[in-house]
Amino acid sequence: MxxxxxxxxxxxxxxxxxxxxxxxxxxxxxxxxxxxxxxxxxxxxxxxxxxxxxxxxxxxxxxxxxxxxxxxxxxxxxxxxxxxxxxxxxxxxxxxxxxxxxxxxxxxxxxxxxxxxxxxxxxxxxxxxxxxxxxxxxxxxxxxxxxxxxxxxxxxxxxxxxQARLRHLQMHDPVTRLPNRTLFFERLSGALETSSFDDTGTGRIGLCYLDLDGFKAVNDTLGHRIGDRLLAAVAERLTRCADEAGSARATTPLAARLGGDEFALLVEDSTGTEQLADLAGTLLRTLQEPFDIAGQRLSLSASIGVVERHAAGTTATGLMQAADTTLYWAKADGKARWTLFDPERNAHRMTRQALASSLRPALEREEFVLEYQPLVELGDGTLRGVEALVRWEHPQFGTLTPNRFIGLAEEDGSIVQLGRWVLRTACRQARRWQLDHPGAEPVFVSVNVAVRQVWDSDLVADVDAILAETGLDARLLQLELTESAVMGSAGRPLQALQALSDMGVRIAIDDFGTGYSNLAYLSRLPVSTLKLDGSFVRGFRYEDGAHPNPADEVIVETLIQLAHRLGLTVTAECVETAGQAERLRRIGCDTGQGWLYSRPVAPDRIPPLLVTRPVRPPDRAA
Known part of the structure; x- marks a missing residue:
């Protein structure tokens, strides 16, 4: 022997x-x-x-x-x-x-x-x-x-x-008989180690991570027995796709069930994204063919996240995180599709996560600052007010504008704390300008308010306390809410707006024209100002010698006339040229705001505008 x-x-x-x-x-x-x-x-x-x-x-x-x-x-x-x-x-x-x-x-x-x-x-x-x-x-x-x-x-x-039988049972899914999550990760770790040090292969690895669209509905309506049979049928098709993909290659992709309705196909020694894209496309087409289960014809689709990269420097955890992220993109983009991992898109997601996790600590570290943009009377160029715009001086990503973090703050609730800080800082600064320049006409400060601040905090009490603390007259404070936030307001939001108006605080609707644009609501809201969205104003601009769309001017003029009939003033945002300003003045717009007059600036840049009136825009072509 x-x-x-x-x-x-x-x-x-x-x-x-x-x-x-x-x-x-x-x-x-x-x-x-x-x-x-x-x-x-x-x-x-x-x-x-x-x-x-x-x-x-x-x-x-x-x-x-x-x-x-x-x-x-x-x-x-x-x-x-x-x-x-x-x-x-x-x-x-x-x-x-x-x-x-x-x-x-x-x-x-x-x-x-x-x-x-x-x-x-x-x-x-x-x-x-x-x-x-x-x-x-x-x-x-x-x-x-x-x-x-x-x-x-x-x-x-x-x-x-x-032992072999027990290991097989331990390493395989009992429903589909495919390798389970444990065996999949064992193979994945081994493949990464081998590919990183073996010069005979491509040194690359690929993964198709898929989730069945609509499987839960099948389970809930037809029962788990039918659901399990459907999973087994899906596994058979995935195995067939893997075998066909490996017929002309040294290795066959490993098909595994990772749990629930999640499956994966691991491609060792992959040849590039084209190979993975072809496999993902085949999987989609195969799974979209109807299934005959227990006399019922069932249809479903799948969303697939595709990752392909060098094995060197890649970990099993990192690869699966990338695949999971890409699968989420495929579902978010509409399901029934495959999506390739995009490092740039992932970097944006990672940045978003990093920002979300550091929002509250940033408030404690005082990383936020305010800049102010003038609001100018279109008739005589007089400075009427300033809008306070928050900036995040992030230690890693630099200065961030509100569109990068306000949505995150609204999601996690930190907008209440941040909004309270913005309101207090803006009121204190407006009062400081007033005290430092007693001979100048006081200007109001306009502060953006998120709808969650109205629901999740006592905004009326906050405003009242901050005005008392800073000594700013309520008439010199304007609160801006978006159109979608105030239209149809009832209950607590309406009561809060009415109480603020009764205090003397101005209420403005920001970005008007982008939401419901229902002026009928305005007669029931304590609103004093409409701020026209910049998309209307941009239509006034001459470009390449062409005349602006006359319909834009008619729409804006009509909105201004209706607002004036309701006793409201109108501010135009994004005014960039003297020609735009002149046409807005001619059709009756009250105030303008935009780069024609000034970009958002630090607080120390506002005092010269208080004592030098009117605010004269820099020389620019209309």
């Missing part, structure tokens, strides 16, 4: 020296291979455990019947028996030289430097079948005798078969 390295990598246990360790030893002997006592020899020969005595040079000195049965080949055509194990190197018989660690441990046992060597080997029986054997080599106590060690071989095939 000969040893072979077929099967899993052999393992060896090297046990430190111990005089009492090891199995029972046959009596040592000094010559001829015969034991000195017949009873002991008979027990050795007839023992069911295959045993052999090994000399210092590693050859078999004597062996019992069980050992000879394993290693004596059948008689040849001439009827002569095959060569027995005696006199042959034991290491060759049981494959003890296939790896360096086992080979070294075996030599140490022969020299008496180790108490025991244990290893498992898959060896071939003389009758042709293979078996798993547990090999044990222990030194014999009499160094002067010809036998240096005792070798025993026990059949562990049944145990290995049971």
């Amino acid at each position: 000969s040893g072979t390295s077929e099967g899993p990598t052999p393992t060896a246990d090297l046990v430190p020296p111990a005089t009492t360790d090891g199995p029972p030893k046959p009596p040592t002997h000094r010559g001829g291979g015969s034991a000195p006592g017949e009873p002991y020899r008979a027990a050795f020969d007839r023992a069911p455990l295959a045993m052999a005595a090994i000399g210092p040079d590693g050859t078999v000195i004597t062996a019992n019947d069980a050992f000879r049965a394993l290693f004596v080949p059948p008689a040849g055509p001439d009827g002569k028996p095959g060569t027995g194990p005696v006199g042959r190197p034991a290491a060759d018989l049981v494959d003890l030289g296939s790896d360096a660690r086992t080979r070294q441990g075996y030599q140490e046992v022969l020299r008496g430097q180790r108490a025991r060597l244990r290893c498992s080997r898959r060896i071939k029986h003389p009758d042709g079948h293979a078996m798993w054997a547990r090999i044990t080599v222990s030194p014999l106590p009499d160094p002067a005798g010809p036998a240096a060690a005792l070798l025993s071989v026990s059949d562990i095939s049944a145990r290995r078969e049971l």
Whole structure:
């Protein structure tokens, strides 16, 4: 019988020296291979455990019947028996030289430097079948005798078969019979390690991570039994796609069920994004074909996140995070599609997460500042007010404008704390300008208010307390709310707006014209100002010698007239040219705001405008 390295990598246990360790030893002997006592020899020969005595040079000195049965080949055509194990190197018989660690441990046992060597080997029986054997080599106590060690071989095939079955059950999904999450990550980690250091492959790895669209509805309406059968049918199609994709390549993609209705196809040694895109497209087309389950025709689709990259420097966690993010994009983009991982899009998402997690600490670290943009009377250029615009001086990303973080603040509720800080800072600054320039006409400060500030805090109490704290007259404070936030207001928001108006605070609707544009609501709201969205004003601009769209001017003029009939003033945003300002003035717009007059500036840039009136825009072409 000969040893072979077929099967899993052999393992060896090297046990430190111990005089009492090891199995029972046959009596040592000094010559001829015969034991000195017949009873002991008979027990050795007839023992069911295959045993052999090994000399210092590693050859078999004597062996019992069980050992000879394993290693004596059948008689040849001439009827002569095959060569027995005696006199042959034991290491060759049981494959003890296939790896360096086992080979070294075996030599140490022969020299008496180790108490025991244990290893498992898959060896071939003389009758042709293979078996798993547990090999044990222990030194014999009499160094002067010809036998240096005792070798025993026990059949562990049944145990290995049971272990293999248990591992298969542990590593495979019972519903689809696909590899499960545990086996998938084991293969993924191994593939990343191999691809990173093996020069024979492409050094790349790809992953299609898919989720079934609408599977929950099938489960909820038809029951889990039908749902499980549908999952099994999906698994069959995924396996077929993987087999077809691997038919012309050295490796076949691994299809696995990661849990629920989530599956993955792992492509080792991928050749690039084109290969993964082709596979993802095939998966989509295959899954979109109807399924016949228990007499019912079911249709579903899938969303697939596709990632393909160099294996070097990639971790299993990093790859799965990228795949999960890309799967989310595929669903957000409309489902029933595949989406390729985009590093730039991911960087934006990561930035968004980083900003969201640092919003509240940024308030405590006082990383926010206010800039102010003038609101100018279109008739005579007089400065009427300023709009306070918050900026985030982020230590990593630099100065951020509100569109980068206000939405995040509204999502996590920190907008209430941030809004309160903006309101207090703006009122304090407006009062400071008033005190520093008592001879100048006071200007109002306009502060943006998110609708969540109205719902999640006592805005009326906050405004009242801040006005009292700063000493600013309520008539010099304007609060801006978006059109969609105030249209249809009822209950608490309407009560808050009315209470603020009763205090003397101005209420303005920001970005008017982008939402409902229902002027009928304005008669029921305590609003004093409409701020026309910049999209209207941009239509007034001459570009490349062409005249602006006359319809824009008619719409704006009509809005202004209706607002004036309701007793409201109108502010035009995004005024960039003198021509725009002139046309807005001609059709009756009250105030303008935009780069024609000034960009948002630091507080110390406003005082010169208070004492130099009218505000004269820089020379620009209309």
